[in-house]
Amino acid sequence: MSPRLAVRKTYKLYVGGAFARSESGRHDPVLDHEGSHVANITRASRKDVRDAVKKARGAQPGWAAKTAYNRGQVLYRAAEALEQRSAEFAQQAVDLRGAKPAAARDEVAAAVDVLVHYAGWTDKLHAVLGGVNPVAAPFLSFSSPEATGVVGVVAPEEPELLGLVGAIAPAMAAGNAVVAICSERWPLAGLDLGEVLAVSDVPGGVVNLLAGRREELAPALGAHRDLNAIVDASGDAELGERLDVLAAETVKRVVRIPAGSDAVDDSLRRLEALTELKTAWHPIGA
């Protein structure tokens, strides 16, 4: 009997809740740390960026309108799903990037914990960032945080999973939709994360994951006029400056995540930057 032929995986983008090839039809080979060919990914184009932003814009109001409790449970379920596949993600980091097994396991575990941390944020943001304002006039005045809208994420090259999760989790927790550009050198974990989110009741379009050339995709994302904020975790100063200039064209909020920044310790800053505080005034009496 001949040995069984393995079934290889076709890596696709995750856009609008569907796994799809790039409209460009292009691909890029993914090589492991020793230069061996591992897989082909579909190489996203600027058009894919635009399509993803459109999907995100469509999905965002529904996501923000879910109860904070519900959004917390969805994020927690994503943590559960990632936990279950953690051995697989860790092994991939070892095989592909040459990570040490213990370090790879720690990274994936940390990514799960980041999701758990932000799952617990969804119904606490209002207490921490907002409140009732004791104004000196007969009004009920209160300030409450709302999602800023659609957030673009440029993930770091490494750690490819933890860095991506740390950038998208705060955006999701606050009710935003996300278009993320995965690590260019190690894109598989980011694309696999789409499979985790897709089974976690994250509504289609709330998180969109693109892989391809950062040089091509990041500026297209940064320049998109229907994007409200950019989370730049690239760690690339030159790209960061370009993104800042592009952001200024439509006054986008920019969150810069330096290499090594801890997504849990840094959570308040990330969450605040991806929310808008709305102050409402309602008269008391006449």
Added chain:
Amino acid sequence: MAVAPERTRLTWDYSPAPESADHVRLRDAYGVFVGGEFADPRSGKSAPTVNPATEAKIAKVAIAGEEDVAHAVKVAREAQRKWAALPALERGKYLFRIARLMQERARELAIVETMDGGKPIRESRDIDIPLAAAHFFHYAGWADKIGYGIAGREHRPHGVVAQIVPWNFPLLMAAWKLAPALACGNAAILKPADTTPLTALLLAEICQEAELPPGVVSILPGNGATGAALVRAEGIDKVAFTGSTAVGKDIQAALAGRDVGLTLELGGKSANIVFEDASIDQAVEGIVQGIFFNQGHVCCAGSRLLVQESVAEQVEAKLWERMQKLRLGDPLDKNTDVGAVNSGEQLTRIETLVAAGEDEGATRRTIACDIPERGHWFAPTLFTEVSPVHRIAVEEIFGPVVSMLTFRTQAEAIEKANNSKYGLAAGIWTDKGGKAFEVAAQLKAGVVWQNTYNHFDPTAAFGGYKESGFGREGGAAGLRPYVRVS
């Protein structure tokens, strides 16, 4: 038979009631305020500041240049270390002193604000100055409680902050900027607007009276070039800007790639939505308050009036009737509703956009009133038959001009209200509480007023969505831009 004497005819005109400016003592010339002292600007440049209601020169004021900026940064840097090292309660006490001094000198400040900027004394006296003092009082109390305001996170001040304020609420905006910055342990360099520098310079005197450590506050009067130099200066750790969206974008781009904190409070084209179930008389008062307050020189002015079709005729008629009772004239007169336009430049901008409104086919009505011979004036104006694509429905006019549009359904009102690159404020007029909350939640605006408009308070966060800027001023939210949270 005795003939009844003819009764004295009653008239209901107002007599002039000008506020006396007797006790105001202004210097002939003001330099820059750096290191706790006034000094001639190193730039050697100055320009007169003018009363926009009379075109009379009030005082000569420095135009700070790059050398002044560099010097102020150096002085501020040294002062900031000691300021941040003070016990927090002591820092707060200086701010309490400043608040008290502003209250003591309130009348003088109100008169100077009105003379320099053209706004009615009623507004500077009842709103600008009391609110400015209240901001200092509020943030004075935060100085030793910052950790409580930022969820207990560890924090430190940025260092030296550059702050640029506009001409529409000169002292109030200076207070919004300075009070939280100082409370958090920063040193501040404030640039007032070139047409309204005087109350900031009086605030410099108040800093002296309060014995604020020299260098903690610097005031650099100047123009756009001064501001551009300030935000780009080496050694600035954070920039806070209130002004136009165009300049805000320029600043954001200028800071690209630099680890400099930034908050922007920019323009707006705020929707004021009147539903058919609103109390119409109350709504009309609110529309007037929303757009003619401070001659419409208000970033959150309710300049896009959205009225439900079923009551549109009634609202239009009542609004027009009410508008004709507005009194335009001497800003120092206590009965004046609409003062002078801040500058000739701003008047030109208003006139240009109003002309565009007429050209594009909207119907213009401007109230008939006496326009003073000297000064810059624009009479309250109502545009009807406005389409959402007209420039007067899209661009910020920053003048006493309201554009009225109509809608049929609540969903259409929300869609039209949110159809703007701006997102600063909005108003909702309805007697149904549930509807007000539902609509408020769907508006992309940083401040939503229900059955009221243009209310401000030091405890209530203020700031915009989208191209109206980012960051908030007021309350605990106003602390966060002035600290680095670790």
